[in-house]
Amino acid sequence: MRRLPSTDIHTRTxxxxxxxxxxxxGEAVGHHxxxxxxxxxxxxxxDAGDVVISSGFYSGYQHINWLEVLASSTxxxxxxxxxxxxxxxxxxGTF
Numbered sequence: 184m185r186r187l188p189s190t191d192i193h194t195r196t197x198x199x200x201x202x203x204x205x206x207x208x209g210e211a212v213g214h215h216x217x218x219x220x221x222x223x224x225x226x227x228x229x230d231a232g233d234v235v236i237s238s239g240f241y242s243g244y245q246h247i248n249w250l251e252v253l254a255s256s257t258x259x260x261x262x263x264x265x266x267x268x269x270x271x272x273x274x275x276g277t278f
Contacts, residue, residue: 185218187211197243204249205256212257220263223249224272233266 187207192199204223212218227238227245235247253261267275 185211185215192241195241197241197247200241200244201247201252205252208253208261209256212260216260219261220265221249221253221261222265222267222272224269225266226269228268229266233264235266 190203190207192203208221225235225238226240228236230236233248233250235244235249237246238244249266250261250264253264
């Protein structure tokens with residue numbers, strides 16, 4: 184398991200968030216050819232299919248399927264994306 188670095192998002196828009204995530208994952212994929220799975224902790228809520236339902240924090244951040252986004256931006260190298268609400272992700276991280 185590898186942790187990707189954190190980055191600042193200044194505009195609170197989904198376009199900046201998407202760009203930052205694509206950049207971080209793209210860089211990681213470039214260094215680790217065996218990277219095929221990504222976990223994302225998100226504000227707001229995600230459904231059982233790992234789609235972000237909504238987030239009041241980032242403008243335009245609703246109904247986002249991160250698997251579609253990252254599979255496309257990595258040429259299909261990312262095959263699994265698990266998305267959890269930040270509180271649930273923090274709880275899981277304590278185990």
